[in-house]
Amino acid sequence: MNIADIMDKNIIFLDLAAADRDAAVEAMIDGMFRGGYILDREKYLSAVRERESKGTTGIGFGVAIPHGKSDGVRKPCVAFAKLKKPVDWNSFDGKKVSNVFLIGVPEKNAGNDHLKILIALSKKLMHEDFRERLEQAVTADDILSLIESVEA
Amino acid sequence: MSQVRKGIENMLTKNFVMNCAEGFHLRPAQVLMEKATPFQSRIMLGKPGQEEADAKSILGLMSLGIEQGEIVEVVVEGRDETEAMAAVEKLFETNFGE
Numbered sequence: 001m002n003i004a005d006i007m008d009k010n011i012i013f014l015d016l017a018a019a020d021r022d023a024a025v026e027a028m029i030d031g032m033f034r035g036g037y038i039l040d041r042e043k044y045l046s047a048v049r050e051r052e053s054k055g056t057t058g059i060g061f062g063v064a065i066p067h068g069k070s071d072g073v074r075k076p077c078v079a080f081a082k083l084k085k086p087v088d089w090n091s092f093d094g095k096k097v098s099n100v101f102l103i104g105v106p107e108k109n110a111g112n113d114h115l116k117i118l119i120a121l122s123k124k125l126m127h128e129d130f131r132e133r134l135e136q137a138v139t140a141d142d143i144l145s146l147i148e149s150v151e152a
Numbered sequence: 153m154s155q156v157r158k159g160i161e162n163m164l165t166k167n168f169v170m171n172c173a174e175g176f177h178l179r180p181a182q183v184l185m186e187k188a189t190p191f192q193s194r195i196m197l198g199k200p201g202q203e204e205a206d207a208k209s210i211l212g213l214m215s216l217g218i219e220q221g222e223i224v225e226v227v228v229e230g231r232d233e234t235e236a237m238a239a240v241e242k243l244f245e246t247n248f249g250e
Binding site for chain 2: 055056057059060067092114115118119125
């Protein structure tokens with residue numbers, strides 16, 4: 001699986017204005033809903049929130065990877081947002097978050113897509129070079145071409 | 153310094169089975185990192201014979217792609233290796249609190 005296949009310009013949000021973590025997640029889910037990736041906005045939102053309440057998804061380096069498995073999700077997808085202003089995410093390294101990958105997977109997902117996506121993203125995010133390019137990315141095309149190098 | 157330390161440390165290796173329902177996803181990785189960080193010892197994990205990752209790196213742990221039922225080799229080396237290995241063992245026994 002290549003994550004680029006389940007991303008799309010429609011669900012890449014640049015310069016997203018959000019006051020805090022919840023606002024960022026909600027704004028992204030709204031966009032995913034408009035793009036037709038989400039069937040039930042509330043259901044998916046509560047899955048993401050519940051996951052977040054069990055422990056932060058702020059993995060450090062200014063990046064968060066919130067995720068939720070829910071039948072409110074139509075098909076596996078990854079939305080991305082670059083926040084206008086970094087927000088607190090209770091990250092492991094204490095850094096505020098400005099790059100968010102939001103993973104959506106249907107509840108009844110035969111394969112282990114959810115995990116495969118996390119693994120693929122982790123592999124890339126481990127590399128400083130990838131993180132720097134992510135930080136510098138300006139357009140949706142920049143993001144997509146960077147992501148195209150993520151394979152699982 | 154390494155000469156002084158030589159002799160009091162060797163290296164501990166143990167294999168465990170990953171029983172978490174979704175393998176080494178973010179939660180168990182986080183739990184392990186938090187447990188491992190206070191130890192001075194170097195704690196490395198991986199599928200036997202394959203790439204290993206530092207237990208103090210969440211991304212490293214997740215990138216291993218360890219799934220439920222798979223064997224995980226743990227290598228601990230350092231002054232507090234016995235305590236560190238015991239702590240890791242406990243996490244595997246308790247399914248990382250799942």
